Amino acid sequence: MKNLQEATERICELKGSLVALDALVPAVLEALSEPTRARLSATFDAYAEAARTVLLHAEISDVVLASFERDVARNRAVLQGSRRADAPAVDALLLATTRVATFDGSRALTSASGFFFRRGERLFLVSSAHVFADTASAHHPDRLEIVLHTDTRDLSRHAVVSLPLYDDGLGLWRQGRDGGGAVDVAVIEIPPGLLPADATLQAFDESHLEARGEEVAAGDTLSIAGFPLGFHDTVHHLAVLRSASIASAYGVRFQRQGCFLTDARTHRGSSGSPVVRRRSRAGDQASPLAWQLLGVHSTRMDMRSRDLAEDESLGLNCAWYADVLLTLTEAR
Template sequence: MAIDALLPALLEALPVASHGHLVRSFEAHAEAARTVMQHAPLFDQVLSTFEREIARMRAVLAGTAPAAPRTATEAALLTTTRVSTFQGPCSLSGASGFFFRRDGRLFLVTSRHVLADETSSHYPDRIEIEVHTDKLNLTRYAAVSVPLYRGGLSQWRQAADTAGDVDVAAIEIDVSCLPDPCILHAFGPEHLEPSGGVAEVGDALVIVGFPLGFHDTVHHLPVVRSASIASAFGVRFQQQGYFLTDARTHRGSSGAPVLRRIHHPSADRSQLPWQLLGVHSTRMDMRTRDLVQDESLGLNCAWYADVLMALTEPSKATMAA
């Protein structure tokens, strides 16, 4: 009873951020003690009493866990932002993008053709993104301008493989240019790792974006399309660095994250319980399709998200600093 009185008082005195560390440390020490006891000459009653007390302490820890900070919407919707492209003062196009954080650096990820597309002669010189400035009132937001060139050099990072260019780009965001406060969530390397099983054909996905620019214009939130994996995951479809999804998509969705929900997330993914599988690029169709007799395939290309580990590698200049 004395321990039961002490533990809640201790938790109340600890910073909120320390609670998760305490729980993990408790479980680790409990497992170490369990291993020692299992190899000691003890009666079964002692072992059962130990397990009962561990369960009781676990319940105390769970009952005194601090409430999660209140937010106005699901975190996944705050990972994605509308991307508007400009050439000088002229508005060119709209697309989707999402935030990715690595080693304390923040990146905006989108499709490479959003930033430069030789086929359509699309060459913007800057983009604008939108970020929220109040975690409870989502009508408050700020537009942030991001230059695409400095000194005549493109600022985004892109990649190529044996099949050619990868339609994914990442541009680092100068966090000093963001408003204070800035309410956003970012994926990280931990969201690229599988959890709860390997992704397979038919798995349910979501694509978070701005199709045809459509979104909640009052709260500046994206919309979500349901999708499924439509080709062998882990296999480069037709030797390209993407897999297929089955979803209804439109222009403006380029650069949207393709996500699979994780039902039992680890601690580092508890706030964003998603696996980042891909980056939506474009719809796929058959050139031989009869536009009158045949419906569209309804399939889309999603580039494998692990390319982000290459696109967000620290540069030599960053490592030298």
């Protein structure tokens, strides 16, 4: 009788502990940013699958397995439903894209577009190389300013971060070259100390460069997220998207340069925008960015021989292949 009483008391203690955990988990999730919750959800699924494999090869009862599956489903529902109802549903692409303003001291110069790329623990800002410096137009800024969201529930809340471009006269950015010459893509590392403690952003990574079995070909539908002529949602600090399609043979270096063509309607200020294709397969990646990163928008293409009175603009653009980012973000 004593053993039965001890067992009953132990079961009651376990029930009390589970109730306490049920109260703790939502409180912890409420304190996490949206990207962190998304990563946590993906990580939980991975660990649950590993635990499931162990249980299936262990000598345990069906009751234990059933309880495990029930609690996994319950915890997954808590994770997926943790975002508050008043939190805006924003595509992660818009939180991975930022407006880039260039300055010479306090003097504002130009406005462009950029996006975030993560390589391991390091975070980079990506844009066109001519945004960082352009001798042909005598464009020589000494710093950039970017906008970071600080609250996914209130997108009007933001912080402006200034990135110096030089240290003791040496440029801090990296820009690309290949066998065809200069590549109009550049990156600059964002030191963790410059990020606000409550910064909420998304970032592409190496997994977004992978096709993952999906064929990419001429004519495919694309999106270009950026700030044409600086235009954007100035209340929520979000980019706008242009629809486009691949207008040249994808995977072939157009005129032997590391780029392909798109046919989006673009303007000044779009330089540095990510050129992306929405995934048709969800896959198993942890990132909420359901896009394949194909390129970096550079500039409009046109014919010098075009009759300005008789002929419309070609409406074509140059996008540099995004795999150059693997070279530009390598550890040195």
